Amino acid sequence: MTQPVEAEPQEPGISRRPVEIATALLLIGLAGIVLYDSHGRGAGWDGGPQNGFFPARVGWIFLAASLFILWQSFRQPDAVFVTYGQLRQVVRVLGPLVLFVALIQPLGIYAASAAFIVTFMAVVGTSRWWSIGLTALLVPIACFWIFELQFRVPLPKGPLEAMLGY
Incomplete structure (x- = not known):
């Protein structure tokens, strides 16, 4: 005779239903x-499609899909959408990414990339310091060589590139 399996207690987190409702309402607004x-x-159609003809059709389909998501959110049983542990992992990845985007304008993309690599590898990857430093130095230099010198694609530059004459 087999023993009944006890249900594991669910780790606390953010509920699925409010996330689905908020997403559906955002999409309905869009x-x-x-x-x-x-x-x-x-x-409309006046001898041919007017400027908003096709976007309106896509908008109606988008609205119908959003209303369906909203309707489904009330029909499905509520469960945990994301646990707090999983959410912490997302923030650990999102934090360095937000820092990177914020630093592009004042520092330029290459210096911001070096800062991103250092932060990401230290926070998320927990790599060795020499590996972090080498990667943070070589990747922006390689990207500069490829984009600026080989492809001649100008990317946002900051004071470091200006000091070096670029």
Whole structure:
């Protein structure tokens, strides 16, 4: 005779239903903006499609899909969408990424990339210091060589590149 398996206690976290409702409402709002704008441009057919004809059709499909998501969110049993432990992992990855984007304008993309690599490898990867330093130095230099010198694609530069004459 087999023993009944006890259900594991669920780790606390953010509930699925509020996340789905918030997502559906956000998408409904976006669909409303698309529909409003497309009808303002002309969503009809006057000897051919007007400027907003196709965006309006896409907006209506988007609205229908969003309403379906909202309806489904009330029909499905509620469960944990993401545990707090999983959310901490997301923040550990998102934090360095937000820092990178914020530093592109004042430092330029290459110096910001070096800062991103250092932060990401130290926080998420827990790599050795020499590996972090070498990667943070060589990757931006390689990217500079490829984009600026070989492809001649100008990327955002900061004071370091200006000091070096670029």
